[in-house]
Amino acid sequence: MNGQLMRPFTRVIVFLLFFLAVPLRSSGIDPDPVENFITRLDRRVPELLLRYNVPSAVVAVIHEEQTYSRSWGLADLKSARLPSNTTKYNVASISKLITAWTVMRLVQEGKVSLDAPVQRYLSRWKLPPSKWNREVTVRRLLSHTAGLSMAAVPQYGQTNLVPSLPAMLSSKEPVRVVEQPGHSFKYSGGGFAILQLLVEEVTKQPFARYAELAVLKPLGMVNSTFKVPEENDTNSATPYDKNLRQLPHYHFAAQGAAGLYTTANDLAVLSRATMTKDGDSSSFPLDLTTIALMRSPAKVAKPDPFGYGLGYSIVPLPVSGSGFGHAGSNDGWTSVLTTIPQSGDAIVVLLNRSDAFPVYRDLMCDWVESVQGKRWPGFCDARSQVWTKEDTAFVDQLFANVTANDPASVILVANSSGVVYRKAFGSRDVQTKTPVTLDTPFYIASLAKSFTAAVTLKLAEEGKWSLTDKIGKYVPSLPDYAKGVTLAQLLSHTSGVPDYYSLIDYANYQGMDNTKAIALLQKRRQLEFPAGSTYKYSNTGYILLASALEKITGKSFKEVLQERLLEPAGIGHTSVYDGSDSAPVDRAKGYKRAEGKYVLSDYQVVTIDGQEYPFRATTYGAGGIYSTVDDVFAMAQVFSSDKVLSVPWVLQAIAPQVLIKESLEIPDTIGAGYGWFLSTRNNVNILWTTGDMAGHKSVIVRIPSLQSTVIVMTSVEGVEPEVIALQIADRIIPKPK
Incomplete structure (x- = not known):
């Protein structure tokens, strides 16, 4: 086992105390830009929460093998409950990373072949007829290159309304092949619902149970679960819409696509595992070769610099290299996890509000600039409202007769x-x-x-x-x-x-x-x-x-x-x-x-x-x-x-x-x-x-x-x-x- 990955999170506290007590770098030496980014979070995050009306944020940053994590705002507006580094948030599509690790565990054990048609492993549900069904492989499902429909999986307000996974896949708009597999990247939450079904069929266990035993516990993600919290669960944040109206904790038949509840600390553990390049990985659920394979870009006929590996989204960085991770967005939740293995840097942002993308966008832009010395062009361009002479003339005219x-x-x-x-x-x-x-x-x-x-x-x-x-x-x-x-x-x-x-x-x-x-x-x-x-x-x-x-x-x-x-x-x-x-x-x-x-x-x-x-x-x-x-x-x-x-x-x-x-x-x-x-x-x-x-x-x-x-x-x-x-x-x- 990699000792850096599994070291207890007491080092988080030690790291925080270090930054509170000790000036960054020695006198006369320029401070590390990432350390500057970290110290600015206590001003930056509250400002973003208030600007964009977001109840809370939990952020974890990994830099130079240290993990910093901190929380701000309110996990629950009604009770004024504060969040912490161990407060659970639904992370929506970041769930797909755990599903990918779970499937790759089966691949590594020889129970599943990446290039086999997925239908080989399914008996409870079959793809609707298509001439391309045999080209829908496990690898292509993991990399969103299978040409499938259903970008987002459905959610359900009550557990008794949740259909079986096969029933969900066969709904009024069933998951089906809509373009030739391998042609391009076409995001499909439905594809990960199929992978969830594959896990259940191969292991003869409920997906959530097997994922916990095969991936979450071995990684040390001890506060992660696919179980939906009760409405007043004090260990979980409360979800809100963009107008800060409280939402329920939604249920998913496709848990592996959108149903994970986890913490910033646990996602920091996953981030470390994602970036692992060498050392003892004998206690990991996956070996280093498999982890490296998951970070490798999938090949498609229509190239796209913003592509996918096996479960991981791949984003080109402004200077060199790529970021690997995933973003998540469900009703009431917004999140992102991004790692840069070449420098050993990572960031996790968890938010309990729908459509809170501007908060993590601004934090991601600041973070990438601190790591690489340059912001993403376009994505990070300053967005400011300019008051013009015409605006002044308009207001003047409103009072021209006074x-x-x-x-x-x-x-x-x-x-x-x-x-x-x-x-x-x-x-x-x-x-x-x-x-x-x-x-x-x-x-x-x-x-x-x-x-x-x-x-x-x-x-x-x-x-x-x-x-x-x-x-x-x-x-x-x-x-x-x-x-x-x-x-x-x-x-x-x-x-x-x-x-x-x-x-x-x-x-x-x-x-x-x-x-x-x-x-x-x-x-x-x-x-x-x-x-x-x-x-x-x-x-x-x-x-x-x-x-x-x-x-x-x-x-x-x-x-x-x-x-x-x-x-x-x-x-x-x-x-x-x-x-x-x-x-x-x-x-x-x-x-x-x-x-x-x-x-x-x-x-x-x-x-x-x-x-x-x-x-x-x-x-x-x-x-x-x-x-x-x-x-x-x-x-x-x-x-x-x-x-x-x-x-x-x-x-x-x-x-x-x-x-x-x-x-x-x-x-x-x-x-x-x-x-x-x-x-x-x-x-x-x-x-x-x-x-x-x-x-x-x-x-x-x-x-x-x-x-x-x-x-x-x-x-x-x-x-x-x-x-x-x-x-x-x-x-x-x-x-x-």
């Missing part, structure tokens, strides 16, 4: 290059025609909920409380029916607590503050629906969160906000209007249009018969914040980095905690997170939140995958900032092809 006689608006657009558009229009005070500036504070209404959510999550991250805590623990004055609602339910608008606006007696209105708003709940005898059962927007929920924050910290909401969010995020021109101070004198006042004129409708002032009176509303948590466009942008950035909140907590905020069926301000809404909503636009995920109160309307639209943000803040009723923001976003998001 003059000093009109209320204020400010626009900010940012992409991966930074802020690309930032302008102010109109007057902060129409009566005095005082121009608005980029430093003018706007009342941001419900945008404040994102501020409140950030602080609530920060205290949870610090261990001060749990999101599963009941609100009655912190606000004991609540009526009994509301005390059992959790902090998480308040954050996601699933509490059933009625909105206090619906409880106000406006005929006898004497102003509003948080205490009065909470007291209004005594008018009801029950929640509007069972807590956690559905979605309904509630300002009261965030007022309760603000009160709870004050209770647990012993400080005012504005003090907690300053310490936990504003100061760490570099937000310096934001204030809380809680009645302890006056509203900012230089604020943009809010207006409505009546009879062709602008009438003051400012949140802090109400106009009755032409007279201005104090509105006397000092609620906060759900609103109550004045902020500038730059500060709002800085707050939005909190949810796209780990500057204030660590990645697991940001992921909980932006993941849909509840699905939404109703139509909201931004169309195609999927669900609500904590302080944010998730929608799709041209098949691209966007995160957004809005604010609307007495003349003040604002919106933030974030496009994480494109590292872009659009903020529109206005101070007049009738303007639709959501429409404007989406018009701008449509210039950023690529058009569907």
Whole structure:
């Protein structure tokens, strides 16, 4: 046995500690590029998870006979369970590598011939009639050169719906020969289903059992299995679709094509075995000659530089040599394993989300560059959104008619290059025609909920409380029916607590503050629906969160906000209007249009018969914040980095905690997170939140995958900032092809 391969994974910990404690290379010597890649992963991976809305990643890197492995994000969004190097992920088509090793074990033992027609070994199923059936050999099935149909094998939601393997192969669209074997590479998951059947027929054992005994255990892949986990298995990650909606663990009749659950550490073991060139391999399931044969490119009449060996995909590297491995993509899962035997380098990336290819693409590009000093052309070309003069002119035109006689608006657009558009229009005070500036504070209404959510999550991250805590623990004055609602339910608008606006007696209105708003709940005898059962927007929920924050910290909401969010995020021109101070004198006042004129409708002032009176509303948590466009942008950035909140907590905020069926301000809404909503636009995920109160309307639209943000803040009723923001976003998001 190769001692390097089977050495216990305690060396992973030793290697990690080495890099944490010892500078890379001696002073005066250039650091190893691969070691630099490894040390950058702690910044790079979280950034990619947040950019592409992927719950978790586990990465293993092999370099100079050392294995580094690390995990990031959340294996399960609902429970906030962290992943580890031993968390199981479904690896989809990487399963084919284990199937290939299993078949080659039989070949090595003389029980199967690579160049024999596969039908020689099958009795439970036969290929549909074709003149080329005898040319469908074991070798060609392993190398995807058999000319077969069924690129992807079917999946099944419940185990009792899984057909037998022969029944699956004979489905409405059966596996069949569609082109002459040996002509070209034609990927076929169905071909590996046939190989699974071959293993079962030759060994007289279930495929999963024989693969475990013949390959997995001898290799030392002790945490790998073809058994599908239970839905709440804490040893496995939870799968999600590209909109972060939870998916079930699917079942496969063709386990050998797509059904393996394994860990990054186990795939690192397989990677080492793949790269083995010499040494003692007596305890390997395969000898060195067989392993080398599996890495040899298959011959086809129509050559392709991106080909296959026996089970392994072969990818030409940008400088010299080839990478050997496989990628995997099932609903809820994305993965890749690539080895470079000539240098002894390998990488494994496991992700628990559908279509998360951009994450492993970017990591693969960085890794290959570190190994070979050059990136793959085309595949790794920088993909950035360029803001053009035409884009600037388009936004300018949207506000071309705004003059000093009109209320204020400010626009900010940012992409991966930074802020690309930032302008102010109109007057902060129409009566005095005082121009608005980029430093003018706007009342941001419900945008404040994102501020409140950030602080609530920060205290949870610090261990001060749990999101599963009941609100009655912190606000004991609540009526009994509301005390059992959790902090998480308040954050996601699933509490059933009625909105206090619906409880106000406006005929006898004497102003509003948080205490009065909470007291209004005594008018009801029950929640509007069972807590956690559905979605309904509630300002009261965030007022309760603000009160709870004050209770647990012993400080005012504005003090907690300053310490936990504003100061760490570099937000310096934001204030809380809680009645302890006056509203900012230089604020943009809010207006409505009546009879062709602008009438003051400012949140802090109400106009009755032409007279201005104090509105006397000092609620906060759900609103109550004045902020500038730059500060709002800085707050939005909190949810796209780990500057204030660590990645697991940001992921909980932006993941849909509840699905939404109703139509909201931004169309195609999927669900609500904590302080944010998730929608799709041209098949691209966007995160957004809005604010609307007495003349003040604002919106933030974030496009994480494109590292872009659009903020529109206005101070007049009738303007639709959501429409404007989406018009701008449509210039950023690529058009569907």
